Amino acid sequence: MADAPVVAVRGEAYREVAPELARFTVTAVARDRDRETTLTRLAERAAAVRALLDAAGPTVERRETGQVRVWPVTKRSGERVVAYQGSVSTTVTVTDFTALGELMLRLADQEQVEVAGPVWSLRPDSPAHREARHAAIADALVRAREYAEALGARVTALRELADTGLTAAPPMLAKAAFARSGDSAPELELDPAPQPVQAAVEARFTISEPVLD
Structure with a gap:
């Protein structure tokens, strides 16, 4: 009515x-006075990270390259380049929490690699x-x-x-x-x-x- x-x-x-998902970021960095040396080291360290993530198998549900940065480091007083620095960041999504800690430690044990996280969440x-x-x-x-x-x-x-x-x-x-x-x-x-x-x-x-x- x-x-x-x-x-x-x-x-x-x-x-x-x-939580259903855990995400963390792994960043490989390199720095040297020579640009080519910086790029070579950065590529090698990024490849080492990729190899570890490949070896993790189904533990890693998803991974995405976030940001690749390469920039000259200059003196404060001018534009003279004193070094080159670079970084490659990858966001990793994991659902197997029992293997999460071990994976993060293996990555953090690599030379000039930073690991941050995890961030817990639910699937949409x-x-x-x-x-x-x-x-x-x-x-x-x-x-x-x-x-x-x-x-x-x-x-x-x-x-x-x-x-x-x-x-x-x-x-x-x-x-x-x-x-x-x-x-x-x-x-x-x-x-x-x-x-x-x-x-x-x-x-x-x-x-x-x-x-x-």
Whole structure:
């Protein structure tokens, strides 16, 4: 009925779920007074990084070369070049967290290589997003029924439903711990950061005639 009473509510859901992806950046750098030497060293170090990532096999789900930079270093007082510097950055995506720490350490053990991360996240199509949306709708229905019950009425139909947004956590860095015992290889323990997922909807329900005694 067009003139039936309406109750408007907001449904919300909040979940913390385990991350599905870990991303880190590995950067090979080189510097020398001679330009050709800098370029040669940079290419060699970038190739060593690629070889390690190739050897990691299915542990690495995806890798992307981000930025390649080569620039002259000049004196502050003028334009005289005193050296050449270069860097190659690669973003690596991993889903096997059990092998993540070992892979990062192997890369960090290379000459003139910097490793930064990991950043934990969910996949864009993660089931966690769908579950949060469903939970937000269920919350809206519960609230509508509670309001209707307080009026001595009942929910009869859904009139309108609007998605007010779904958000995930901002990128979070890992908690890392290094451990070395005697001559054994170093170990890197990582604690994956739980990923908050939120969803909210606004809904309008028609209700039966309230009992206002």
